[in-house]
Amino acid sequence: MMQEFRNLRDNYGAKGLRFDFVRGYTPERVNLWMKDFGDQAFCVGELWKSPGEFPASDWRNKASWQDILKDWSDRSRCAVFDFALKERLQNGSLAEWRHGLNGNPDPAWRQIAVTFVDNHDTGYSPGQYGGQHHWPVPEDKRNIAYAYILLSPGIPTVYWPDMYDWGRGDLIRTLIKLRKDAGIRADSPIRFQSHYSGLVATINGSRQRLLIALDADLSMIPEGFTQALFADAERIRAWQTRSAPEDTTTTLHCDNANPGNGQAVYAVGSPVELGAWDPAHAIALKPTAPQRWSGAVVWPTQQAIKWKCVIRSLSNANQAYWQKDPDNSLTTGAGTEAVGSF
Template identity: 60%
Template sequence: MKRYLRLAGLVLALTPLAYPYGSLLEAAEAAGKSPNGVRYHGGDEIILQGFHWNVVRTAPNNWYSTLAGMAPSIAADGFSAIWMPVPWRDFSSWSDSSNGTSGGGEGYFWHDFNKNGRYGSDSLLKQAASALNGAGVKPIYDVVPNHMNRGYPDKEINLPAGQGLWRNDCADPGNYPNDCDDGDRFVGGDADLNTGHPQNQAMFQQEFANLRNNYGGAGLRFDFVRGYAGERVDSWMGQAHDDGFCVGELWKAPGEYPSWDWRNGASWQQILKDWSDRAKCTIFDFALKERMQNGSVSDWRHGLNGNPDPRWREVAVTFVDNHDTGYSPGPNGGQHHWPLPDHLLKRAYAYILASPGMPVVYWSHMYDWGYGDFIRQLIQIRRAAGIKADSAIQFHAGFSGLVATVSGSQQQLLIALDSNLEGPGQVASGDFSQALTSDNGQVRIWRTGTGTGTGSGGDGDLVSVNFRCDNGVTQPGDSVYAVGNSSELGNWSPAAAVLLSDTSGYPTWRGAISLPAQQALEWKCIIRNESNPTQVKSWQPGANNSLTSAAGASTSGSF
């Protein structure tokens, strides 16, 4: 949310499930925490922000239907998670006659926990969550525990005045340590909830569990975390969704802290990591965003995701723009409080999708403004290389722009942005090939072969592995495919999945696929339209199938 603004927020998503959510959700979230206890879902998410600021005006009351209909395409494009809008009602409205602008209803002055809001109805939300989970895209709900629309009558949540439930009822000398809350006021504070009050804390804990159990939630995106303590988020997650994904939005520059606060003289990275340590959640990489806005391309190395310590990289959720910072289709162009200049957009997406951290792609960049094909290519490159949040990154000096080598589990990537680097041989050994070039050579990525990712470049011997998918009941025009985390299995892109053509034992589907030997792989069965690869009808539920490739090995999954 904008540092000073009165309305704002964000949203996310994550893996393949279907109603009922209980046991399947737990199975899919087995990798929930990092070795350092951070709730990061294995650090391999690629997240789509599933809305923009003007959705409540451009698609009033029907956005959930849009998400449900696009679920197969979102999965086919390579996203494993989706940041959902705030699911609660918001009856707020505002207008500024001086410039003719107006808004309201985006969710950030929420009214109560009723799900019949301006994005759609309760039932449409459940349908969208089911469709997304069924396609293998995990919903992460945007939540606002700090503030609400205090002045609107007839709230389902009864918060009597004068009992400390409202932050505004507390004496405030100007800074939070002497206040009854544990964070900043939202704007003037008249809409603030006292998150420290036991009733409020329990109320949100119950609702967070409800989003998990009844609305397919795989995690939470916490809005305006400058308004409440990281420890409170850790407590909520521990009680309601301990293995879920969580990310905080801490948009607060060091100079905004009081002079006596240690953070006033700290770096953006230090402030973000401190909150993450206390919340045990990931954090939006505003250190990187600040350098994108105010530094040169070479300065992008100073984001949280470029920190030399993997414990810092693993908590970074990287982004280029979102509903708060960037433009949106529709009235007034949305909020656009900190938009990245257009000429840097491809460079920025190439960097976040080829480097450590967990990248978030803004809906409008992906589906409204023509960057979709470029982003799809980058997602495939990232998946094929096996880049994760804590992957190693090495920056190379002596060149213009930014030059970095990133080591994934399968391949190494060499990134050159605005650089005079002539080729991989100047900075790395091994057999690199061009993976992407764009913007007249200002965006270039090379990669090694599909071996161990150490830079040796060998593809290794290919072996034939037997794949089987059981209970693959299909309609005419559909077939069963195998899709997984290697280039031979489509890098989780259904459009590049491998057809299992042996139907002699229908509804069991079989096929032999050639794979590099001794690779640890994960995969799933999907039912997909034969002529339109974006039309995925069903994903295999539950956890991914796993195998180590070897000659004659067999692996199976089931719908």
């Protein structure tokens, strides 16, 4: 086996190896093969096995898809196809796509995720019989799925027929260019904005910060962002701005707050993290002291923020009582707390 790998490397120009059906051999064996092939060469394994397929006595039977994939990657020292994301593409809502390996909060997990929409096993193929299509992503989700994998962390792959046979090539090329221009890498930071419908996320590339909204109700665009892409009847939207060096956490306080029955206190403001001035997507605060409500927000440093406190109906976001002018102002990273008051 090792002699054949060397032959592929030395005589056919192979720069890396894809290991198929890795259920049939141990990850430690893959590690030995790669040490012989070239310890710094790229490798990826296809571990298509759900937790329930492992014996009841195996720890993986009760584990998550992510845990199983990371374990194989750690032991083989290879990247792994992100079947945690693939499973959510098939069975989850858009908001649940964040639970793929490429959306993990730990960059060490994101950087080993080889993301994909379909391949020759899971999807359809050109030709008389249409390929294997064991687990294809539905057609109405495919453009959105490509937008997600190509504009988010991980190592994205493109299925040949989607690029060259089925009229999706122009969109894919546009997404690839946007990814490259922003400097998005496998381990780039991603932050999901769960107070919107669909999937809304910010991704920090080395050159630009992207805001993506996939089939989402983000209507008011945060200050500082410019439009980068509207596609697929605006189910795919992306904006860009300069990249921030790092994230920081600020605790917002709203003082003299006296919500009535069926009301709660929120913070709303200019950045996407605070709903872009839309009270329907403001962030909820919690009571922390008499007449004080507080909540922590994670956002990029060196951002000039305008914000206000609002008391909002729990059943109707349009029924909101706003803090009086002027707006509260802060620069992120300059302090760890900011206070507004009714």
